[in-house]
Amino acid sequence: MISVVLIGAGNVATHFYKVFQNADNILVTQWYNRQLNNISTYKNNVDITDDLNALKPADVYIIAVSDDAISEVSKALPFQDRFVVHTSGAASLYDIDKKHRRGVFYPLQTFTKDADVDFSKVPLCIEALVKEDLKLLVTLAETINSTWYKISTEQRKTLHIAAVFANNFTNQLYRISHEITESDQIEFDVLKPLILETAKKIQNMSPYMAQTGPAVRGDKKTVRKHLKRIKNPQHKALYKLLTDSITDTHGRKKL
Amino acid sequence: MISVVLIGAGNVATHFYKVFQNADNILVTQWYNRQLNNISTYKNNVDITDDLNALKPADVYIIAVSDDAISEVSKALPFQDRFVVHTSGAASLYDIDKKHRRGVFYPLQTFTKDADVDFSKVPLCIEALVKEDLKLLVTLAETINSTWYKISTEQRKTLHIAAVFANNFTNQLYRISHEITESDQIEFDVLKPLILETAKKIQNMSPYMAQTGPAVRGDKKTVRKHLKRIKNPQHKALYKLLTDSITDTHGRKKL
Ligand SMILES: NC(=O)c1ccc[n+]([C@@H]2O[C@H](COP(=O)([O-])OP(=O)(O)OC[C@H]3O[C@@H](n4cnc5c(N)ncnc54)[C@H](OP(=O)(O)O)[C@@H]3O)[C@@H](O)[C@H]2O)c1
Ligand SMILES: NC(=O)c1ccc[n+]([C@@H]2O[C@H](COP(=O)([O-])OP(=O)(O)OC[C@H]3O[C@@H](n4cnc5c(N)ncnc54)[C@H](OP(=O)(O)O)[C@@H]3O)[C@@H](O)[C@H]2O)c1
Numbered sequence: 001m002i003s004v005v006l007i008g009a010g011n012v013a014t015h016f017y018k019v020f021q022n023a024d025n026i027l028v029t030q031w032y033n034r035q036l037n038n039i040s041t042y043k044n045n046v047d048i049t050d051d052l053n054a055l056k057p058a059d060v061y062i063i064a065v066s067d068d069a070i071s072e073v074s075k076a077l078p079f080q081d082r083f084v085v086h087t088s089g090a091a092s093l094y095d096i097d098k099k100h101r102r103g104v105f106y107p108l109q110t111f112t113k114d115a116d117v118d119f120s121k122v123p124l125c126i127e128a129l130v131k132e133d134l135k136l137l138v139t140l141a142e143t144i145n146s147t148w149y150k151i152s153t154e155q156r157k158t159l160h161i162a163a164v165f166a167n168n169f170t171n172q173l174y175r176i177s178h179e180i181t182e183s184d185q186i187e188f189d190v191l192k193p194l195i196l197e198t199a200k201k202i203q204n205m206s207p208y209m210a211q212t213g214p215a216v217r218g219d220k221k222t223v224r225k226h227l228k229r230i231k232n233p234q235h236k237a238l239y240k241l242l243t244d245s246i247t248d249t250h251g252r253k254k255l
Numbered sequence: 256m257i258s259v260v261l262i263g264a265g266n267v268a269t270h271f272y273k274v275f276q277n278a279d280n281i282l283v284t285q286w287y288n289r290q291l292n293n294i295s296t297y298k299n300n301v302d303i304t305d306d307l308n309a310l311k312p313a314d315v316y317i318i319a320v321s322d323d324a325i326s327e328v329s330k331a332l333p334f335q336d337r338f339v340v341h342t343s344g345a346a347s348l349y350d351i352d353k354k355h356r357r358g359v360f361y362p363l364q365t366f367t368k369d370a371d372v373d374f375s376k377v378p379l380c381i382e383a384l385v386k387e388d389l390k391l392l393v394t395l396a397e398t399i400n401s402t403w404y405k406i407s408t409e410q411r412k413t414l415h416i417a418a419v420f421a422n423n424f425t426n427q428l429y430r431i432s433h434e435i436t437e438s439d440q441i442e443f444d445v446l447k448p449l450i451l452e453t454a455k456k457i458q459n460m461s462p463y464m465a466q467t468g469p470a471v472r473g474d475k476k477t478v479r480k481h482l483k484r485i486k487n488p489q490h491k492a493l494y495k496l497l498t499d500s501i502t503d504t505h506g507r508k509k510l
Binding site: 090108109110121122123125149151154155157158159160161162163164165166167168169170171172173174175176177178180181183184185186187188189190191192193194195196197198199200201202203206207208210211212213214215216222225226229230234235237238239241242244245246248249 | 345363364365376377378380402404406409410412413414415416417418419420421422423424425426427428429430431432433435436438439440441442443444445446447448449450451452453454455456457458461462463465466467468469470471477480481484485489490492493494496497499500501503504
């Protein structure tokens with residue numbers, strides 16, 4: 001049995017609370033939030049508190065608060081030599097006060113409050129300075145059926161950038177497609193199956209192998225036609241840069 | 256019962272052949288390819304030919320050949336006033352010789368030879384000059400459970416550009432994420448669930464609403480850190496341009 005104290009009551013803390021409550025070998029000993037009313041709905045199921053000085057002993061303290069508050073909250077914890085982790089992709093392990101045994105338990109997925117989370121589809125990036133602590137995080141991840149990856153603080157910084165490309169920037173390309181279709185009275189819906197298929201394809205195939213379209217084909221005529229047709233200068237600049245990126249990746253001549 | 260003659264034996268023709276054969280109200284009267292051996296495996300199930308002069312009467316002739324060959328093949332068809340469509344997103348309706356009744360039956364999806372295609376997930380963009388012909392395409396689409404959209408040749412050109420953003424360029428962002436993770440010995444696998452979730456999210460929510468991350472948050476500090484950390488100049492240029500695009504979309508100050 002692993003005992004856990006949760007700190008914070010946002011998206012991440014709430015989803016962890018739910019999955020931990022349903023796991024056989026995890027006990028949420030206590031749930032802290034600075035504003036008690038944000039967790040008061042759970043008061044019959046778990047010991048809730050807004051007083052750091054009332055925190056009980058636990059195998060691990062999970063700080064799931066805004067990135068900027070991690071350092072301050074970890075410092076305010078009125079004990080030392082216990083295992084304290086945060087859940088951030090952006091913060092360093094060393095943002096946690098050094099009086100604690102430190103670690104990271106970062107779920108690499110987008111969470112929204114209402115939507116249920118299937119943790120078997122949430123990769124957990126784990127890090128800890130002490131071997132035994134790392135083992136505890138592995139057990140925690142495996143107990144909720146997550147796939148885990150040992151990722152250092154430096155690697156996590158790199159991973160965060162990669163995630164910006166794979167998630168935020170990809171979503172912006174969806175947005176641009178939306179603008180382009182709307183500009184010609186086409187329903188954006190028509191593109192949705194293609195978008196899903198594009199994401200599914202690379203689950204079992206490298207993006208390199210999955211590439212199709214005018215740029216990788218070296219289809220100069222189509223690229224020119226498209227550039228002529230695109231009026232928005234930002235879309236045009238992106239079209240050029242991404243076409244160059246594709247031709248570079250595939251060792252083709254610039255189009 | 257709709258009778259169809261298929262022309263071409265590539266990805267698209269083959270997938271149409273399979274779905275039409277399984278449909279109750281569609282009969283593939285004949286299948287033509289210039290190289291007979293590419294369809295000879297099907298000779299016990301359908302009348303195959305490599306002779307355009309042997310083509311039988313049908314309600315619709317579907318030309319699923321390479322874009323460049325559409326015009327030539329349509330011209331070579333030894334009849335007139337029959338309904339002839341192509342399956343291309345890039346070609347014009349007017350690429351079909353004007354001796355025919357012309358139309359387009361464009362499946363907006365990526366096809367690969369081996370993978371089975373679920374046509375209920377393939378939007379069909381249809382176009383025809385004559386109302387009755389359009390109705391036939393609607394029936395054809397509905398019979399194979401596809402969602403159809405009436406899309407003009409001009410709209411199809413726009414749609415093709417939008418699809419390049421949503422599919423080819425998105426895939427290139429996946430590729431860049433792959434490069435970034437590999438550069439720091441991180442398994443690309445860790446990003447795959449996020450990539451799938453990003454595509455799933457916009458099935459029921461606009462990309463505008465779905466946006467998250469440092470750019471839309473106006474998180475200057477993180478954007479600067481990322482730009483400092485990215486060494487590849489092309490990745491850096493893309494990071495900047497896509498960040499600008501996001502801040503513009505969301506009416507924020509440049510970061
Ligand atoms: N959301 C995601 O998709 C996601 C994914 C992976 C990792 N993460 C990481 O998980 C952590 C939490 O993110 P989240 O999305 O759950 O955040 P959130 O929904 O915005 O919730 C933030 C929580 O932090 C608390 N908080 C903020 N400032 C505080 C302070 N100075 N002292 C004490 N508590 C404070 C808030 O308390 P109040 O309730 O009192 O305001 C709230 O409970 C962050 O490190 C984030 O980077 C998020
Ligand atoms: N693949 C996709 O994901 C996709 C999606 C939507 C629409 N489309 C469109 O569907 C059409 C077919 O694409 P595809 O992917 O099925 O192509 P493909 O797999 O490359 O097959 C091309 C077919 O065209 C035939 N062909 C080429 N040049 C010809 C010529 N001069 N005369 C007669 N036949 C010729 C080939 O005959 P041989 O077998 O004899 O070489 C082959 O059967 C294109 O207009 C394409 O834009 C494709």
